[in-house]
Amino acid sequence: MSRHFRVLQLQPDYNVKDYDCADLAEQIIKALPTDRYEVTATFLRGRPGPTEPVSRAAKSAYFELSNSALKGLRLRAMWQLYKFCRREKFDVVICNRFKPVNMMLQLNRWLKIPLCIGISHGFGEYDRLYRRKQVQCWLDEHWHFIGVSPAVTQYLLNLKCGFTYQNTHTIKNAIDIKQSVGLQHSRKRARELLGINPTVRLIGALGRLVPVKGHTYLVQAFAALKDQYPTAQLAIIGTGREKSHLITQIQDLGLAGRVQLLGFKENALQYVQAFNIWAIPSLSEGSCLALLEGMSGRLPVIASSVPAMLPLIQSAGGLAVNPANVSELTMALDAYLALSDEALARKGEQAYRCLQAQHDIMVFRKEYLELIDSKLAQACGKYV
Structure with a gap:
């Protein structure tokens, strides 16, 4: 009998909408069967007001960090995120956009979460030399990356700093x-x-x-x-x-x-x-x-x-x-x-x-589920 795998979906800002037809973070949650995956949606900044919607994830967490706390070395933010992940013992972390990816690249050297996925939504995130050097230093076998279009994937591959055809994939944005x-x-x-x-x-x-x-x-x-x-x-x-x-x-x-x-x-x-x-x-x-x-x-x-x-x-x-x-x-x-x-x-x-x-949403969900199933099976040395 398969176990429940614990998934962290990490986003920079609270941005859940009443309707999720174009909210791709929520669509990833929909892709993961609840009998196998338990998802925690986590937001580094912001939280919903009394009448605002919350994620469909099983759990939600709000760090409510300030803009200044997410600049520079981000030591306090990194420590909070490290303690949270260590306590929750996630099997998978899905990082949306650069800042969550960058933070987890550093932290997973100690956390050793089996499968980490970084989603790149555009160009320029790794144009700075020191960012490419960080990827070269921190990227390991736990990591896979997704470009939201073939062009974004090619941008990552062209950087030649650790993004490869084996660890970098395209899953095109879609809409319900x-x-x-x-x-x-x-x-x-x-x-x-x-x-x-x-x-x-x-x-x-x-x-x-x-x-x-x-x-x-x-x-x-x-x-x-x-x-x-x-x-x-x-x-x-x-x-x-x-x-x-x-x-x-x-x-x-x-x-x-x-x-x-x-x-x-x-x-x-x-x-x-x-x-x-x-x-x-x-x-x-x-x-x-x-x-x-x-x-x-x-x-x-x-x-x-x-x-x-x-x-x-x-x-x-x-x-x-x-x-x-x-x-x-x-x-x-x-x-x-x-x-x-x-x-x-x-x-x-x-x-x-x-x-x-x-750009059918069912194809989008299927591709995310297949990627997570297959890479988690490899990472854990067994079938999901």
């Missing part, structure tokens, strides 16, 4: 399509909730208002077409430090009333169908969940041709543009805005079929 579609309001209702004119052609974008998301180039491209398509509008869901810059840009380009910054929206996925066209003008992405969310709403997509997104854009029949290239972005917007509603809808259906074929 059925749950996602069920959350979405109709176009009419979504526009009512957002305060958008029901008759306009609406270009949509979703993401933090930070330079790497490239929203400034999207605004410039739209400005070049504002007279050619007087019934078109642009709306961006998200907030961030670029907001004041974008407001000034909108005013300077004469786009007041044509471009709306909608701010942060809880469960923004519910508004996807408000849009006619979905645009992701990012300068860099690891694996863009916002792109998948737009495709779940059956929207035609325009996105930057960064390595993590280019194969998906091409498969979805979307339009790929070079990052920060306003001219190409303008031409892509023009190509879609010139289409009839019926032709746009067909493009959106093509994107949705691609999502079903390549």
Whole structure:
């Protein structure tokens, strides 16, 4: 009879949502059968308020560390995490993003947890020489790594600091399509909730208002077409430090009333169908969940041709543009805005079929379970 294996899923911040269709940490928990695995979800920063959701894991733990405690040597944070892991005697630890990976790489020299998995969500985490040296020093047979797209996996392999074809794998980000579609309001209702004119052609974008998301180039491209398509509008869901810059840009380009910054929206996925066209003008992405969310709403997509997104854009029949290239972005917007509603809808259906074929959540769960089952069996010298 198989035993229960104890799993720690370690995340930097509390970020559990009411709906987990795009919460991949929660989807990993769903992948692990409760008759074999007991998962503890642990968050280094933050904790839920009285009315906020908690993880579906069997247990949750909140370290409530300050930002300063997670900088530099992080000695107090490391000691707390070490004591916690030593007490709980985990068989598996799943580390989301760089900081948890880095901490557990150090600590597992003493803890000797049989299977450690580090998930990389983007590029640049190991660009600094000292970080690559740390990996070379601390990485051992207990560790396996996952890139959330083939491009992220290749980034890790190219570093040549211990990431190999034997210990580094790709499990592509996915979305629970059925749950996602069920959350979405109709176009009419979504526009009512957002305060958008029901008759306009609406270009949509979703993401933090930070330079790497490239929203400034999207605004410039739209400005070049504002007279050619007087019934078109642009709306961006998200907030961030670029907001004041974008407001000034909108005013300077004469786009007041044509471009709306909608701010942060809880469960923004519910508004996807408000849009006619979905645009992701990012300068860099690891694996863009916002792109998948737009495709779940059956929207035609325009996105930057960064390595993590280019194969998906091409498969979805979307339009790929070079990052920060306003001219190409303008031409892509023009190509879609010139289409009839019926032709746009067909493009959106093509994107949705691609999502079903390549980013199904059941495949995501199956691949995580198979990886953990097989590597834990090897690590423990027996079958799970």
